[in-house]
């Protein structure tokens with residue numbers, strides 16, 4: 358299947374094989390309404406097996422959150438059948454309400470209205486630090 362088989366939307370490429378379904382549910386895509394193609398275990402010259410997701414008419418996704426989930430993936434924004442923008446995902450510097458702090462004494466555990474904010478401390482080890490209690494969380 359070719360990238361340009363959709364006129365407008367996004368194509369998420371190079372998703373780690375087997376992760377496509379999780380990414381779909383993570384994005385909150387409504388599969389009863391949106392036109393979605395999930396290709397699982399496609400062969401990739403560079404990466405071995407991969408999953409690919411195509412979502413028609415959707416161009417607005419939370420790139421930062423998606424990077425946290427699978428930072429090896431690439432997001433192609435398609436307009437008029439062409440790639441308008443190609444985004445290589447990376448781990449975001451700061452994430453809000455994606456990772457939860459596991460420290461029971463952390464203010465976020467006590468006070469549910471406080472957002473869970475984490476800062477990247479080590480991209481290679483995929484470690485994040487809690488804004489409030491300095492708890493380190495590995496992805």
Ligand SMILES: [Zn+2]
Nearest residue numbers: 458463487490
């Ligand atoms: Zn905390």
